[in-house]
Amino acid sequence: MKAIIFISTNKSGSSREAIKAAGDLGYFTILFTNNEKQIQQRQEYTDVHKMVSVNTYSLENMREEIFKLQTIGVDIKTIVSFVDPFVHTASILCDEFCHNYALSKAIEIMENKEETRSALKDQPYTPKFFLINPGDSIPLETICEQFDFPIIIKSPISTGSKDVLLAEGKEQLKRHIENLRNKNPDTTIMVEEYIDGDQYLVEVLVHKHKARIVGILEQEITKNKRFIITGYGVLANVPLTIRTGVEEVLQSIIKELNIENGALHLEIRLTKNGWKLIEINPRISGGAMNKMIQAAFGINLVEETLKLYLGKSPALIPKYKKYVFTKYVIATKKGILEKVTGKARAQKSPGVIEVYVKPKKGTLLTPPLSMGHRYAYVIAVGSSLEEAKNLANTAAKEITFHLEEQEQEQEQEPQH
8 A cells, every 4th residue: 555654733724635645646645743633533533544643853763663664564665844843854754764855954954943044144145143042151242243123043953933033132142142042052043134125935846846936925014023924915927027036045045055956945035135044944824825825816825745755747837827825813912712603694705715713612812922822814815915814814804712701812913
């Protein structure tokens, strides 16, 4: 039996849709998970043909499980992950047990922000950055001499905006560095210049060293305690100046990191000094991204990614081009969820093609400290990006989280 092993999945979003796509392609799907809740909710994962409870942070434990599968005749065609921080782990195991069409070293660099910055440090699109090594004294004076406030402080292993902090003054800078050091004393701390400008997300598949841009999306950022993306607008027709600039950055990255095949996405800002790379991740974006790309272009990106990792050519020619906007809903207060109202009204709103609400009754909701604290989304299609955005925003306003016996406004307007 031809099988694909997936290391970790979220209950919904791109990673889960990849498992469904593998089944649709005719493969036996095997999920390695250390998530106890997923084991308990096994019946809700009908698209997973075999679920294996294993420590996904232990290569040795996973090797043992793979040997067991091979012993009973399972033909493992590839080992993949669509979830941080397991993309590189999956690639290492793929090197050992399958034919790996991607290069593990490139994935390792992209998965670590420090390695990414260091590998691309001489490129014009790399922001100015400074590394504080574990055990070093905090060089506040040096940082203040080299950077203008505001300054970004981040952990190189952070995912989903969890440890990306903004310092607007010296005291805040010191406090953020000390907090990150206390949290991860053995990890480098990165200090970067703050980049101002419109932010775009670029979904890419690389095939035989050639970048294939699948989608370019405008990002809407809400800045509270963290930088949280609360809106994505798919550009059905990308202005030539944007496409050309992004392609130049991409080709440089592919050359510098020696990327032969693979999926990645960039977050990139257009500034008065040209394009600046915020970060790279070696996978499709999570959440609703696969559904957005499908709604805009008729491309199932997770399916095409699997084809790439199986040594086949991905089919990336759009079947059509539509403007799509996705609005995420966040909580503005902390509290236990009693009920959610407005989902049905949102679904019936003009232009809406999907509404998803994640939390169940009894869940603790908080204002966002990471991308994981986005609790619902609405996807809408329009004749222009502005129309799609208005339709999605209007529908999203219908969704209300009722917390601890008091009605809860669903979100606040994004600040840029």
